[in-house]
Each structure stands twice: as C-alpha cells, then as structure tokens.
Amino acid sequence: MGAVLRNCFRTSVDGSVSVERKPADNDGPVTYEVVYGWSLSFENLMKHRSGQKYFAEFLKGEYSDENILFWQACEELKREKNAEKIEEKARIIYEDFISILSPKEVSLDSRVREIVNTNMGRPSASTFDDAQGQIYTLMQRDSYPRFLASPIYKACVANFGVQEEAV
Numbered sequence: 001m002g003a004v005l006r007n008c009f010r011t012s013v014d015g016s017v018s019v020e021r022k023p024a025d026n027d028g029p030v031t032y033e034v035v036y037g038w039s040l041s042f043e044n045l046m047k048h049r050s051g052q053k054y055f056a057e058f059l060k061g062e063y064s065d066e067n068i069l070f071w072q073a074c075e076e077l078k079r080e081k082n083a084e085k086i087e088e089k090a091r092i093i094y095e096d097f098i099s100i101l102s103p104k105e106v107s108l109d110s111r112v113r114e115i116v117n118t119n120m121g122r123p124s125a126s127t128f129d130d131a132q133g134q135i136y137t138l139m140q141r142d143s144y145p146r147f148l149a150s151p152i153y154k155a156c157v158a159n160f161g162v163q164e165e166a167v
Contacts, residue, residue, distance in 0.1 A: 032160035042140040066104040074132040090123030
C-alpha cells in the first residue's frame with residue numbers, strides 16, 4: 001500500500017505530503033474527479049495515463065499485466081509514422097505477446113490469432129487491431145470490476161480525502 005501512496009502523493013523534503021498535480025504525458029493532473037471518473041467507465045480509466053498505471057499495478061498482482069502491456073504497445077504502434085519502425089515494432093509486439101513461445105503471451109481466440117498471423121505478412125499500424133480489441137474487452141469485463149474493488153483503487157480514492165461510507 002505504501003507504493004500506492006507514493007504514486008498518488010508527493011512527499012516534500014520537510015515531510016509534508018501533497019497531491020501530485022503535475023500533468024503526466026499530456027493527460028492532465030490527477031484530481032479526485034479524474035480518479036472517481038475511473039469508476040464510471042473503463043474508457044475513462046484507459047484514456048488517462050495515471051489510470052493505466054494503477055490498473056497495470058493491479059494487473060501485475062493478478063499475474064495478467066501482459067494484457068495492458070500489449071494494449072499499450074499497440075497504442076504506441078498506432079502513433080508511429082515511420083514504415084520501417086512500424087514493421088520493427090509490429091514484429092517485437094508479435095514476439096512479446098502473440099507468439100506461443102512468449103512468456104507474456106496474451107489470450108486470443110483462434111480466429112483473431114489467425115487474423116494477426118495473416119496481417120504479419122505485411123505489418124502495419126493496424127496489424128493488431130482485432131487482437132487489441134479482444135484484450136480490451138477482456139480487461140473491461142474481467143479485470144476492471146475487480147480493480148474497482150481492489151485496495152489499489154480504494155487507496156487512491158482515499159488519498160484525495162474522500163471515502164465511500166458503508167450503507
């Protein structure tokens with residue numbers, strides 16, 4: 001739980017604690033409204049880099065962080081404009097997350113796996129779109145509800161001084 005507190009808060013030299021308000025990669029400051037918004041939809045969580053960070057921390061504890069790592073790698077691939085780098089990144093993503101030899105292999109159905117294998121003949125920024133969609137849906141339906149009930153998410157909400165009361 002200490003790591004979560006350091007992630008949500010910044011401790012100054014004099015020992016006082018304050019909320020980290022610095023934007024993280026252009027996604028704005030983490031506020032109570034942002035953290036609360038993560039509970040309203042999976043999309044809200046995933047569009048915020050800090051939300052992805054906390055969700056990844058949660059998934060690591062469930063031994064399924066390969067899902068968000070794959071999703072993030074696909075997002076990075078989509079931002080790439082250089083054709084050679086696209087091909088190189090696609091091959092790395094394939095080896096890291098799709099190959100049956102990978103220790104970080106994501107769980108895909110046979111139809112999507114075949115689409116990816118076909119797409120790898122001519123890798124592009126959209127090579128993994130079907131696989132990324134399947135993993136996104138898996139995280140949304142399976143892991144996200146558990147994340148919202150997790151100590152990681154509850155501690156982050158509590159760090160902003162607002163706690164849900166038992167009914």
